[in-house]
Amino acid sequence: xxxxxxxxxxxxxxxxxxxxxxxxxxxxxxxxxxxxxxxxxxxxxxxxxxxxxxxxxxxxxxxxxxxxxxxxxxxxxxxxxxxxxxxxxxxxxxxxxxxxxxxxxxxxxxxxxxxxxxxxxxxxxxxxxxxxxxxxxxxxxxxxxxxxxxxxxxxxxxxxxxxxxxxxxxxxxxxxxxxxxxxxxxxxxxxxxxxxxxxxxxxxxxxxxxxxxxxxxxxxxxxxxxxxxxxxxxxxxxxxxxxxxxxxxxxxxxxxxxxxxxxxxxxxxxxxxxxxxxxxxxxxxxxxxxxxxxxxxxxxxxxxxxxxxxxxxxxxxxxxxxxxxxxxxxxxxxxxxxxxxxx
Numbered sequence: 001x002x003x004x005x006x007x008x009x010x011x012x013x014x015x016x017x018x019x020x021x022x023x024x025x026x027x028x029x030x031x032x033x034x035x036x037x038x039x040x041x042x043x044x045x046x047x048x049x050x051x052x053x054x055x056x057x058x059x060x061x062x063x064x065x066x067x068x069x070x071x072x073x074x075x076x077x078x079x080x081x082x083x084x085x086x087x088x089x090x091x092x093x094x095x096x097x098x099x100x101x102x103x104x105x106x107x108x109x110x111x112x113x114x115x116x117x118x119x120x121x122x123x124x125x126x127x128x129x130x131x132x133x134x135x136x137x138x139x140x141x142x143x144x145x146x147x148x149x150x151x152x153x154x155x156x157x158x159x160x161x162x163x164x165x166x167x168x169x170x171x172x173x174x175x176x177x178x179x180x181x182x183x184x185x186x187x188x189x190x191x192x193x194x195x196x197x198x199x200x201x202x203x204x205x206x207x208x209x210x211x212x213x214x215x216x217x218x219x220x221x222x223x224x225x226x227x228x229x230x231x232x233x234x235x236x237x238x239x240x241x242x243x244x245x246x247x248x249x250x251x252x253x254x255x256x257x258x259x260x261x262x263x264x265x266x267x268x269x270x271x272x273x274x275x276x277x278x279x280x281x282x283x284x285x286x287x288x289x290x291x292x293x294x295x296x297x298x299x300x301x302x303x304x305x306x307x308x309x310x311x312x313x314x315x316x317x318x319x320x321x322x323x324x325x326x327x328x329x330x331x332x333x334x335x336x337x338x339x340x341x342x343x
Contacts, residue, residue, distance in 0.1 A: 028148070222274065
């Protein structure tokens with residue numbers, strides 16, 4: 001397959017920042033809950049009333065997934081239907097209308113193909129895809145919006161953490177909390193992320209990569225990092241906090257669990273205490289942006305615990321990262337049925 005003409009970018013120096021691309025997708029729906037066919041438009045600003053529901057009451061959701069270029073030039077998506085299902089679940093919680101799974105996946109395909117010259121070369125990065133669902137209808141009183149807009153834009157990206165596949169350093173936060181039982185921590189609503197900015201900013205000013213949050217009830221069980229899930233390794237067992245309404249059900253998390261089980265690891269989804277983390281053999285994070293990111297150290301109440309010694313990247317982290325990224329980039333045969341090739 002012939003590789004299309006690509007943009008002139010320094011692919012060796014891609015960070016995780018916005019690069020404006022050529023096109024975006026946009027569809028709207030009214031009170032009947034049915035979205036228009038949608039169209040590909042030049043990437044740029046959108047018109048929005050100051051009284052839009054998303055601006056006044058935070059009625060918005062977003063997703064994140066990636067497209068990868070194979071060595072033959074073709075482009076792969078990774079489990080886009082899972083993102084579509086998650087947006088539907090989130091829309092129910094936020095009283096919003098959502099596109100069907102079929103429309104979501106088709107819109108992703110259209111947007112990626114319209115911007116295919118921005119998909120990085122194999123192993124040089126990926127095209128990050130950001131679907132947005134917002135309450136765009138004008139409203140004054142507190143109520144669900146009467147109009148919703150579904151948008152998708154894309155940006156070529158490199159590593160989320162500047163360390164790349166190298167150990168990151170976390171600080172455990174026991175003052176601020178990301179979510180509480182009965183709240184919206186389990187869905188990908190926009191307000192969940194604004195609330196972590198304070199603690200994250202403080203952590204980064206102190207030299208840490210990110211923040212690991214504890215549960216809001218007991219203040220001793222692991223929840224998640226600002227934008228990714230946490231896994232703890234002890235022997236042949238891998239444990240990760242269970243999904244109980246305060247933790248986002250991430251597609252990368254789900255994929256890592258399935259891959260790890262196929263490799264013979266015992267994977268447990270349950271409450272994981274801070275003490276278990278401090279006694280772990282290895283710790284790593286997972287997420288769409290980070291894929292698999294090894295944790296080199298954590299700081300908890302002034303006590304610093306280091307992992308992996310001089311090895312840098314733990315054996316389990318390295319193994320799962322290699323397996324998952326090889327699947328995503330089409331280097332291994334996809335026996336899971338997870339990838340979707342675009343023409």
